[in-house]
Amino acid sequence: MSQSRFQLRGTMLVALALLLGFIGFATANQPSAQAATYSVYKTTSMTKTAYHRASSKGAVYNELHTKKLANLSSYPNTTWYATKEVILKHGSTKAVYYKVTNGAKTVTGYIWHSYLTKGKAPFTLSVAKAAVAMDEKTGKVLWSKNANTPRAIASVSKLMTLYLVEQKVANTSATWSSKVTTSYSGLKSMGASSVYGGFKFTKSSYTVRQLYLAALIDSSNNAATALGQWVAGGSTPTYNTKFIKLMNAQAKTWNLGKATFVSASGVEQSALKTYGYSVSGGNANEVSAKDVALIAKHLITDYPAVLTDAAKGSVTVSGQLCYNYNNLLPGRKYYEKALNVDGLKTGYTDLAGYCFVGTGKKSGHDRLITVVLHDANEFTETRSLMDHVYSAGLI
Incomplete structure (x- = not known):
């Protein structure tokens, strides 16, 4: 009696292994899903407004977020001027970005709004003696x-x-x-x-x-x-x-x-x-x-x-x-x-x-x-x- 249960259990394990192997093979041969990309959901012009970084976090990207143009950590005293509010969609998520240009007009791109605070940057050199x-x-x-x-x-x-x-x-x-x-x-x-x-x-x-x-x-x-x-x-x-x-x-x-x-x-x-x-x-x-x-x-x-x-x-x-x-x-x-x-x-x-x-x-x-x-x-x-x-x- 016990021997037949062991035989049945062994048969079931073999069948399960074959099934999992087939599923794994089928999954491995399916096209991989592409990561969600950014797209422009809405763009609104705005009066040119001065901002500066709220912290050292964040970066300036191109519009579709495929290329980083600058790290905000490298621009501690920079005033950024926003001229557009852009809502970007990433998967099911939407976020507000500002299209900005620095005062020297050397960098233009898009920054997530929460990385900025309104007003011109108070200029100082914190490290130089x-x-x-x-x-x-x-x-x-x-x-x-x-x-x-x-x-x-x-x-x-x-x-x-x-x-x-x-x-x-x-x-x-x-x-x-x-x-x-x-x-x-x-x-x-x-x-x-x-x-x-x-x-x-x-x-x-x-x-x-x-x-x-x-x-x-x-x-x-x-x-x-x-x-x-x-x-x-x-x-x-x-x-x-x-x-x-x-x-x-x-x-x-x-x-x-x-x-x-x-x-x-x-x-x-x-x-x-x-x-x-x-x-x-x-x-x-x-x-x-x-x-x-x-x-x-x-x-x-x-x-x-x-x-x-x-x-x-x-x-x-x-x-x-x-x-x-x-x-x-x-x-x-x-x-x-x-x-x-x-x-x-x-x-x-x-x-x-x-x-x-x-x-x-x-x-x-x-x-x-x-x-x-x-x-x-x-x-x-x-x-x-x-x-x-x-x-x-x-x-």
């Missing part, structure tokens, strides 16, 4: 935050060094093909350092042009130091000391307030002493955001060809790749076409934090120079600052 926006043509300060307080500026210092290099090439018998001696052991050690190096000195000399590109694009500290010595007339630390005096003299000529320089590269003396390049004075170059902008203004105005080089994403110098870390350039993460950023200089040390001098010339406007110092979001905040200046009609 100091910042300034300046009209390159007039020198007028358009926006600022702690702009007159001297701070450590890291490799942004190289803008002064490069200006003095340009000045020597322009006003003396020196040329871009002139040779710069790079055999000093401290320079070689600096170039080979995993922290302070990058462009390695494998030869006893390079041309001025080669070291200029290495210092500007790759932010090579040893290249900047060697160039400084060359400007001062030699190739040893004694001439580095003379060059520092030239930097400070130029700052006084430009009336740069309390700017002080102790390094051709921007590396602090606490690190430079290892390589034989410490001088008397403070530990770091200290310059205000406004004065950094003025240095950039002089460099761009007097020697505009610097922008052609600063706009390069990378360049090979004597067989070594020099990479430009300006992430506002075309093809980079924070690029925004309408801003037309083509320079200028990045910088970082533990003391100075992330620093960045940006510049661009939007069509129909004067060239804009921005400076952010000690700013962990240097590219996002620079872009926000540029967008604000344009959208607010400050330039």
Whole structure:
């Protein structure tokens, strides 16, 4: 009796397995249902109304929600202007979106209404310790935050060094093909350092042009130091000391307030002493955001060809790749076409934090120079600052 029940149970299990197998086969061979897509249910024109983000959540999409155009987290200080209310249908769900354009007119798309709040965005840079926006043509300060307080500026210092290099090439018998001696052991050690190096000195000399590109694009500290010595007339630390005096003299000529320089590269003396390049004075170059902008203004105005080089994403110098870390350039993460950023200089040390001098010339406007110092979001905040200046009609 019990044996027949087991046999019946076994037969039923086999039949069930065959049935499930057939259902699974049939299901696997059915066309898969497509995910519900977005469609326009209703569009209503509205009076142009200012909004800003309600939180860092959300994104700007194209009308049918198939492409993300921008994350609101990247636009913390942006005012968006809505001109249409659009109801999008997604499956059985309907939601209200606004068609918006940012004030700088660089992004247009659709945002879910709950991610926005009415009114213009109160503009601020929350991360930068100091910042300034300046009209390159007039020198007028358009926006600022702690702009007159001297701070450590890291490799942004190289803008002064490069200006003095340009000045020597322009006003003396020196040329871009002139040779710069790079055999000093401290320079070689600096170039080979995993922290302070990058462009390695494998030869006893390079041309001025080669070291200029290495210092500007790759932010090579040893290249900047060697160039400084060359400007001062030699190739040893004694001439580095003379060059520092030239930097400070130029700052006084430009009336740069309390700017002080102790390094051709921007590396602090606490690190430079290892390589034989410490001088008397403070530990770091200290310059205000406004004065950094003025240095950039002089460099761009007097020697505009610097922008052609600063706009390069990378360049090979004597067989070594020099990479430009300006992430506002075309093809980079924070690029925004309408801003037309083509320079200028990045910088970082533990003391100075992330620093960045940006510049661009939007069509129909004067060239804009921005400076952010000690700013962990240097590219996002620079872009926000540029967008604000344009959208607010400050330039």
